[in-house]
Amino acid sequence: MTDTSSVATAREARMVAAFVEMADTLVADYDVVDVLHRLVEHTVALLDAAAAGLLLADQRGSLQVLASSTEAVRLLELFQVQANEGPCLDAYRTGERILADDLSTVDRRWPSFAPKALQQGFASVHAVPLRLRGEVIGALNLFGSHTGRLSTADLLVAQALADTATIGILQERAIRRGEVLTEQLQTALNSRVIIEQAKGVLSHAGDLDMDLTFEVLRDYARHHSARLSDVAAQLANATLDPRTVLTHHSRQRHSAPPH
């Protein structure tokens, strides 16, 4: 009894902290890609999910993976886009929450996706659409390592996180102008390309595994209170020496063995 309530209190405190952090971020001059990454991290920490990913539609109608909590989920999201099937795509297309509480029973619905997700160790998926004034712009997807559906309370939290993501993407400027998501989406998607280019710079300059480079980039940006995509752009247009970022990284974790 005491245990349950203290767990609940701790969780509530974490939830408050997460939303406060997101709110703080959104009033400052923030970086969409960074916000979305924080958001998937919060999603995993707050809800009963093993991993989370966020898909965003560009104005050409194709979906892009904007953030993911793990590499496995990023690949699984990409797989859905390529195979053109899966709960996240359905959430985007229908604008409804898609709940797959047992992936072993849905291989008729998603013949390519279901086995692939099971193989990655996931047993359930909850996909929540990102909605804006009747338009669906993407989906926040929660992957579970066990079967079963989220509680109603958790689903509400998931929807609130998805709505926070929508606000983050829109930015204050677009809201004020009451129009056009296009500019924001384009910027967010192009930031994603810049970040990948910067990862390539770091990977080659530091002989670092590509999967580790995002963390290096993000740690550097956070430590210097800089926007993630600004740091990425500086690396990609060679106005920031990758060694500066890499040195910072190795100083932060000098006890770790060299890669």
Add this chain to the structure above:
Amino acid sequence: MSGDHAVPDPAVSLERLRAAVALALREHIDVVDPLARLCQACVQLLPVDGASVSLMTGTDQRETIYASDAVVDHIETLQFSLGEGPCFEAFTTGRPVLVTDLAADAATAWPVFAAQMADRPVGAIFAFPLVHGAARVGAMDLYRTRPGWLTPPELAIALQVADIAAAALIGPPAAGPGAEIDEEWLASLPFHREHVHQATGMLIAEHRVPAGQALALLRGYAFATGRLVDEVAADLVNRRLHPREIAQ
């Protein structure tokens, strides 16, 4: 001719445009003719009256490659001489700048530009950056005599046309027997997977070149070896190919 535009099937029109631009890229040494086709397509596909494409390497180095009429040519010239305006902002911020009512919106953002535009028949300007990640190559400007928004489907078309323009400007001149590759290139640039962007980054670090040039190196190597850009990029990222092998 703004107003009653019936766009039959944008996907088909864009496909035709890609083919026409690819053909023009093969037949001409420079990019003027391909971009002229592209600007003309904007006027046909969208409720706009004129279009232009300018190449920029910085805010101080720019050149209007094609302007479909004297009005849009003036818009470009004026911005370049003043150093302000929607096309500049699109280029420097890397995001589309949609000025739906020039008289009302431009005065605060670009006062000098707005004042000088006051007597011109321009109601709205839509400026799109020509970018690919950190590679910024220029801007595409569309104008319309009357104020008003582009609808979301129209914006989607404009963005795809801007992608074609960016792809045409990034990379080495494509004259010669590069037939299939050029069309593939024009169609696929924005859809490339991460490893293409990552490989571009590796080339930036190895050769100390800007992003656009790094992408051009990648493309040139793929073309010369008869492989797909995607494959070469995967080899680089998976360390089966060293970036130094991709010589300048």
